[in-house]
Amino acid sequence: MTTKTTHTGPGPAPAVSFTGAVKTFGEVRAVAGLDLTIAPGETVALLGRNGAGKSTTISLLLGLDEPDAGRVQLFGGAPQDAVRAGRVGAMLQEGKAVPRVTVGELVGFVAGRYPDPMDVGEALRLAGIEELAGRRVDKLSGGQTQRVRFAVALAGNPALIVLDEPTAALDVEARHAFWASMRAYARRGHTVLFSTHYLEEADAHADRIVVIDHGRVVADGTGEELRRAAGGSLVCFDLAGRGTEGLALLPGVVSVEVTGERARLRTEDPDATVMALAALDAVRNLEVAPASLDDAFMALTADPRDLERV
Numbered sequence: 535m536t537t538k539t540t541h542t543g544p545g546p547a548p549a550v551s552f553t554g555a556v557k558t559f560g561e562v563r564a565v566a567g568l569d570l571t572i573a574p575g576e577t578v579a580l581l582g583r584n585g586a587g588k589s590t591t592i593s594l595l596l597g598l599d600e601p602d603a604g605r606v607q608l609f610g611g612a613p614q615d616a617v618r619a620g621r622v623g624a625m626l627q628e629g630k631a632v633p634r635v636t637v638g639e640l641v642g643f644v645a646g647r648y649p650d651p652m653d654v655g656e657a658l659r660l661a662g663i664e665e666l667a668g669r670r671v672d673k674l675s676g677g678q679t680q681r682v683r684f685a686v687a688l689a690g691n692p693a694l695i696v697l698d699e700p701t702a703a704l705d706v707e708a709r710h711a712f713w714a715s716m717r718a719y720a721r722r723g724h725t726v727l728f729s730t731h732y733l734e735e736a737d738a739h740a741d742r743i744v745v746i747d748h749g750r751v752v753a754d755g756t757g758e759e760l761r762r763a764a765g766g767s768l769v770c771f772d773l774a775g776r777g778t779e780g781l782a783l784l785p786g787v788v789s790v791e792v793t794g795e796r797a798r799l800r801t802e803d804p805d806a807t808v809m810a811l812a813a814l815d816a817v818r819n820l821e822v823a824p825a826s827l828d829d830a831f832m833a834l835t836a837d838p839r840d841l842e843r844v
């Protein structure tokens with residue numbers, strides 16, 4: 535349950551705080567005991583595969599839904615209070631353009647509903663769409679529309695902005711422009727939480743990546759820390775008829791996957807793993823590569839039943 539104000543520790547309250555939050559839909563535990571704290575000024579990416587619980591987490595955070603158990607707070611108080619006060623701006627997945635009004639009128643209208651709004655020109659400038667101020671909102675490209683939605687999210691002059699898959703369906707150039715706007719906002723010391731399926735975007739634009747799976751946080755750190763947590767390197771080789779027994783026990787090895795005749799060992803110590811493989815005379819078509827963030831993500835969110843483990 536959300537409660538009014540309970541932050542009593544020293545220093546400013548966290549921008550976002552989830553404590554054991556649970557949200558269930560029938561049989562589905564969409565959010566299953568989520569703990570997450572985001573400090574003011576951080577830019578955090580929420581990463582997870584389809585159905586991991588990202589959108590439900592964001593709904594709880596914005597007070598659009600109440601947790602069944604646990605607590606969700608923004609700036610030490612109830613999410614609804616922070617939203618009402620204009621301290622939170624959001625760009626959610628759905629949302630249709632309002633016909634006929636201009637971009638400037640729309641942002642001005644939204645700004646007028648907040649107690650301490652951002653100047654409209656400032657919101658347009660931050661979103662990089664000053665030149666679109668007089669254009670009708672229903673006659674814009676996908677990339678332009680997304681940046682207008684960003685300007686709308688900025689209108690209340692929020693300290694925290696929440697973006698649910700903000701660059702889905704944007705081309706490379708539009709994405710680039712969008713992230714430039716987001717970073718300009720973050721540079722002012724504001725807090726940003728965005729969800730994405732794009733690992734490279736999370737790595738490039740967030741200070742911290744929070745991976746969620748089955749409604750829980752399964753990893754939390756920088757891209758580099760996630761790569762390391764999942765096992766720093768991959769050692770691949772042809773089994774050439776050899777069995778897989780004992781591979782998981784080799785030095786450094788964190789996991790073993792086998793696809794056809796090819797074995798992929800995730801290892802924290804590639805040198806030691808390769809030496810041990812050489813001693814076993816098992817180095818046919820050997821390849822050693824640093825684990826990518828993709829690899830790390832797969833390892834962190836893989837269903838153990840999807841993997842052939844030894």
Ligand SMILES: Nc1ncnc2c1ncn2[C@@H]1O[C@H](COP(=O)(O)OP(=O)(O)OP(=O)(O)O)[C@@H](O)[C@H]1O
Pocket residue numbers: 559560562563564582583584585586587588589590591
């Ligand atoms: N209103 C709802 N009613 C019933 N089930 C729901 C509802 N909202 C979400 N779910 C279920 O909760 C789980 C988490 O969904 P959620 O939308 O939060 O995931 P997500 O990580 O945002 O997924 P995606 O990347 O596909 O947007 C899924 O199994 C989903 O089917």
